[in-house]
Amino acid sequence: MSDGLPPPPPPPPPEDGEAFGGNPFGSLVQPAPLILRCKVVLLGDSATGKTSLAKVFQGGATNFPKNYAMTLGIDTLVKRVNIPETNVVVELYIIDCGGFSVCQDVLRPQWETANAMMLVYDVANPESLSHLEEWYAQLKHARGESAISGVVIATKTDLMDRPGCISVEQGHQFSSERGLEFFETCSAKGIVDAPFHFLAERFYQKYGERKVELENLH
Ligand SMILES: Nc1nc2c(ncn2[C@@H]2O[C@H](COP(=O)(O)OP(=O)(O)O)[C@@H](O)[C@H]2O)c(=O)[nH]1
Ligand SMILES: [Mg+2]
Numbered sequence: 001m002s003d004g005l006p007p008p009p010p011p012p013p014p015e016d017g018e019a020f021g022g023n024p025f026g027s028l029v030q031p032a033p034l035i036l037r038c039k040v041v042l043l044g045d046s047a048t049g050k051t052s053l054a055k056v057f058q059g060g061a062t063n064f065p066k067n068y069a070m071t072l073g074i075d076t077l078v079k080r081v082n083i084p085e086t087n088v089v090v091e092l093y094i095i096d097c098g099g100f101s102v103c104q105d106v107l108r109p110q111w112e113t114a115n116a117m118m119l120v121y122d123v124a125n126p127e128s129l130s131h132l133e134e135w136y137a138q139l140k141h142a143r144g145e146s147a148i149s150g151v152v153i154a155t156k157t158d159l160m161d162r163p164g165c166i167s168v169e170q171g172h173q174f175s176s177e178r179g180l181e182f183f184e185t186c187s188a189k190g191i192v193d194a195p196f197h198f199l200a201e202r203f204y205q206k207y208g209e210r211k212v213e214l215e216n217l218h
Contacts (some may be wrong), residue, residue, distance in 0.1 A: 061190025
C-alpha cells in the first residue's frame with residue numbers, strides 16, 4: 001500500500017576504507033588473539049628426560065639434545081599453544097627444574113606461582129617413579145592450600161621392552177590414585193605434545209570458569 005510519499009533515497013556510497021564496516025581489510029583480518037600465560041613446572045629426578053621433553057616440545061624432534069647436559073637450577077622455555085576453534089592462545093612458560101635437592105631454594109618460588117605441573121618419570125628407571133611421590137609432596141607443601149593442575153608423564157617409551165621397566169598399568173595407577181592425568185611420551189621420537197596441549201586447554205577452561213565467577217560477583 002502506498003502512503004503517497006516518495007521512496008527513501010538510497011544509502012550513500014561507503015567512504016574509503018569503510019566498505020566492510022569500517023575495516024579496510026574486511027573479513028581478512030582476524031580479531032587479535034587473547035593471550036593467556038600459564039607457568040608449568042617440570043618435576044622429577046635428574047636424567048628422567050625433562051629437558052628433552054621441553055626442548056622437543058618447543059622445537060620438534062630435531063631439538064632432541066644429542067648430549068646429556070645436567071640442568072642446574074632452572075631453565076625457562078616459552079611456547080604458544082592455540083586453543084582450537086577460539087582466538088585464544090595459551091603461552092606456556094615451561095620451568096625446567098634441575099633434579100638436585102640443593103636447588104630447592106631456587107625452585108620453591110617457582111612452585112608457589114606455578115599454574116600447572118608435570119611429574120616426570122623414566123620408564124626404564126623404577127626409582128624415578130617411587131621418587132615422584134616425594135616431588136609431589138614437596139610441591140604441595142610449598143603451595144599450601146593453593147590447588148594446581150597436573151599430569152604424570154612416562155618418558156622414554158622407546159626403552160619399554162627393557163627388562164624391569166615400569167609398566168603402563170603402574171603409571172596409570174600412580175596417576176589415578178592422585179587424580180592426575182597420565183601421558184606416555186618419547187622425546188627421541190618427537191612424541192611429546194599431548195600433555196602440554198592438555199594443560200593448555202585445562203588452563204583455558206579454568207580461565208573461563210574464573211571469568212564467569214567474577215562476572216557473577218556483581
Ligand atoms: N632412549 C631415550 N632416551 C632419552 C629420551 N629422552 C631423554 N633421553 C635421554 O635421557 C638422558 C637425560 O635426559 P634429560 O632430558 O637431560 O633429563 P633431565 O635431567 O630430566 O632434564 C639424556 O641422555 C637423554 O638423551 C627418550 O625419549 N628416549
Ligand atoms: Mg635437565
